[in-house]
Structures are given as C-alpha cells and as structure tokens.
Amino acid sequence: MNARILLIEDKAGLLDTLKSLLELHNYTVYTASNGQEGLSLATRYLPDLVISDITMPVVNGYVLLDSFRADPQLSKIPVLIASAKNEAHEIELVMQKGAAGYLTKPFVFTHLHEEIKRLLGNSITASKE
Amino acid sequence: MNSTNSSGSDTLLSNASNVIAITAHEFKTPLATINSIVDLLTSKLQADHLMDAFYQKNLSQISSEIFALNSMVDEMLTINNILNGNIQSNKEMMDIGSLLPSLKEQYRAFPDDGRSLVIHITGTPREIFASPAQLLRIFSNLISNAFKYSRNNDPLMHLDYQDKTVVVTITDDGIGIPEADLPQLFQPYFRGSNTDGISGTGLGLSIVRSFITANEGTITVNSQPDKGTVFTVTFRYPDTCQ
Secondary structure, three states, rough: OOOOEEEHHHHHHHHHHHHOOOOHOEEEEEEEHHHHHHHHHHHHHHOOOEOOOOOOOOOOOOHHHHHHHHOOOOOOEEEEEOOOOOHHHHHHHHOOOOOOOOEEEOOOOOHHHHHOOOOOOOHHHHHHO | HHHHHHHHHHHHHHHHHHHHHHHHHHHHHHHHHHHHHHHHHHHHHHOOOOHHHHHHHHHHHHHHHHHHHHHOOOOOOHHHHHHOOOOOOOOOOHHHHHHHHHHHHHHOOOOOOOOOOEEEOOOOOOOEOHHHHHHHHHHHHHHHHHOOOOOOOEEEEEEOOOEEEEEEEEEEEOOOOHHHHHOOOOOOOOOOOOOOOOOOOOOOOHHHHHHHHHHOOEEEEEEEEEOOEEEEEEEEOOOOOO
C-alpha cells in the first residue's frame, strides 16, 4: 500500500503542485488549506506523515503541532514543517513543539523526498517496536 | 514638538521595516511554488522518458535563478533585522570544524561546472564561543563569493587552529577586488567596480562583517585584480580572551 501523506498549505498553487509531485512519486495525498481542516482530515484518515506550513488562517502550524501532541491518536504521526521562516529561533520553537523535521521554502523536491523517506522509515520502525 | 516628530518618524521607520520583513517573507511562497513546478516538470519528463539535455539545462537554470532570488530576499531580511537590532546570536561553545560537513555538502557541485570546495585543516580542534547559525552564514557567504567570482580552480577553505586563535581563510583565484574598492567593501549595497554582469545585492559582505562583529571576531581581505582574493576570519578561544 502506498504511504499516505496529509499536506496542509494555504497557498492553493503550492498545494496543488506538491500534491501532483507526491502523487507522481506514488504517494497517496490528502490536502487541507488550513490547520483546522488538517486536524479534521488527520483524525479521519490517520496518515503516515503530515507536511504542514506554519502561517495559515484559522489554525496555524504552532497550534496544529500542540493539538497533535495532545492527542494520543495523532501524537505518533510525524509532522514535517515546510515554512518560509528560516530564523533559528522559529526552527527551534517548532522542533520543541514536536515537529519531526523542518524544511525552509523554497526547497528542492529531492530534499523533501529525502525527509519523507527518513520520516516514513522512522514511523515504520516505531510501529514495529 | 521634537519628541512628537521623533516618535512619528520612529513609527514610520518601524512600519517600513515591518513592510520589508512581511514583503520579503511573502516573496518566498511564489518562489517555492515556481520551484515546485520546475521539480514537477522535471519528474514528469523523467517519468515519461522525455528528459533530454536541453530541458535539463533550462530547468536547472530556472531553479538556480529562483535560489539566487531567494538568497537576495534572505539578505534583505537579514540586513533589515541587523539595522533594527533584531539579530539574536544564540552563542554556545562550538568547533568551527562541525560546520564543515554542511558547507562541503552545500558546495559539493557548484555551480554545475565541476568545481567543489577544497578544505584543509591544520592544528588541534578547539572550541570558540559563537553562534553556529551565524558562523555558517559567514562562511557560506564567503565560499559562495569565492565560487561566484572565480572560474578556473576549486576555492580553498583553510581552517587553522593556532595557539590563541582559530584562523579561517577562504581563497579563490578569481577576478579580485580593485584596490580603490577595498575601503567600501563591507558597506551595505556596495558592489565592486569589476562585478558588472555578476548577480548580487551588495549586502552579503555587510552581513558577514555584522555577524563577525557580533561574535567578536575579525575579518581582513587581501586581493589582487585578476589573480584572486583571500578573506581571513579570526576568532579567539574564550580562555585566551582578556
């Protein structure tokens, strides 16, 4: 079965392109345009990995990470943050909030794909333990 | 009256600074989208066995221009933060050698002309008290310049752990810096008189100097037009500081 990824991004153009890229690489992709939609889809589908922006309407990435950590069902799902913010204190903050990785925009797909493989590998190992 | 004017002008400056910060961040999403489209086209052409040298070269060129534009946006953001005193150093005990894998990886194949960064290390590694993120930015910028302003040989980074200081030199055999330009080299927006046709904002070395000062280091430059440039960056070990 293909690995299932939930993409949360409020910019429609980027969301569509990343969805197409991931599908081209044989991932099953769910999309949400803000953190609230993302939380709802995450609870419904329990994806293998979440890739999320930080600055989004309704529920932002910080609140999303807090909500994932507080929910026993969601807390095991790795969340990779992809954001335009590249200041060290921002990266530190989201890592403290439980993010499993951080990519700064713009990024090349090769780097995103390496992170996805690393995190999916980790979650597979974790589920076997 | 004066204090009202001063406060009004402070507010204006602060607003202008916020506009720069927000605009610079807002630039990054379209850049990310365009680059993802380039990646999507590349993946699709490869999947359909249609990729050839022509597509490869031009898609790579779009991507490298996107990252050049992104670097300019980063430089604008950084200089804006420096001018507003918003730079946090987050210093810790660190070995400059720990930055080398990241620098080596960053310049493994830059800029598609087969050259790579050569690193020499002498002496016994010792730690300094500095910000790893800012030091990475300093050396990344100097190395990027060494590649950008030279064409023939690999740039060299020499890390020399001396008795009281660690000395890092970045050497290239490029176009060099005319002597008349040297006094203004670290001023924001200054670009050398021989850099026409080479992209850049003139902010990089200004940021380098600000970060070196913030980490209590020094930087010097020796350069000869058409022969090359050597930047020397020095930091003292904390136990030797007076």
